[in-house]
Amino acid sequence: MQDATTDTADEVTQGLSERLADVRQRIAAACEKAGRRTESVTLVAVTKYATPEQIRALIRLGVADLAENHVQNLQQRATQFNEVHHRMLTSRTPGIAPKLRWHMIGHLQRNKVKLAAPHITMLQTLDSLRLAEEIDQVAPKLLGAGNRMACLMQINCSGEDQKTGVAVGAARHLAEQVADMPNLRLMGVMTMARISDTHDQARHTYARCREIFEEIKQHKIAGEDMRHLSMGMSDDFEAGILEGATIVRIGSAIFGKRDEQPSS
Ligand SMILES: *Cc1c(COP(=O)(O)O)cnc(C)c1O
Secondary structure (H helix, E strand, O other), X not given: OXXXXXXXXXXXXXXXXXXXXXXXXXXXXXXXXXXXXXXXXXEEEEOOOOOHHHHHHHHHOOOOEXXXXXXXXXXXXXXXXXXXXXXXXXXXXXXXXXXXXXXXXXXXXXXXXXXXXXXXXXXXXXXXXXXXXXXXXXXXXXXXXXXXXXXXXXXXXXXXOOOOOEEHHHHHHHHHHHHOOOOXXXXXXXXXXXXXXXXXXXXXXXXXXXXXXXXXHHOOOOHHHOOEEEOOOOOOHHHHHHOOOOEEEEOHHHHOOHHHOOOO
């Protein structure tokens, strides 16, 4: 049953479509400032605080890349919304993406790999050799022979004492090891700035990540596959783009801040 305060589907779509247009406009402006093509940046919508109605509306607006940071939510939402997307496709809804891509952006525990892997299009948080080994071992069975798991190596570039992300000094070596694994496809690197960072501090963090990325490329680790830099969230994605981000991960600027969310 709907209560009187619940927004109608049209209102949800209207609000989202405005915020999405605003984010796309900001991405385009940052690209222009950086002298880059707008198409060189992929917008990944982080749905962790989004309502199901919002996700549905977003898919209807043509967004293809979605991200979650918890295995269970990813599994649940990928299953649910791949189905929704499939129905939209079969009913020929105009303007929707041909396929949804699901990004895992939270820490992945080794004992959750089997659960998560079948739903993940790209794992953005590869952060240890042991996790890589686990994925390499189970991938053929979970993804089908010949299908490799696309990964970004998460690097801790902010200097923050966080639990996840490989240390700057260990990044190149891990990249070499992962690049040698037959069932992983190392496609780039990802980093997070500190929540408290100013725009300049975030940019500094992103510049550091780009340097490591360049160094890995210079050494021809992972070859042509090595092409993605995932840097930037709602408050600082312009800084990411100025430092070469090819992927930005945006939640609240599209869906509203968590405390502005309607309770469900
Ligand atoms: C939540 C989250 C984001 C998006 O954050 P917003 O500030 O809401 O845009 C991006 N990346 C990661 C890893 C996250 O956990």
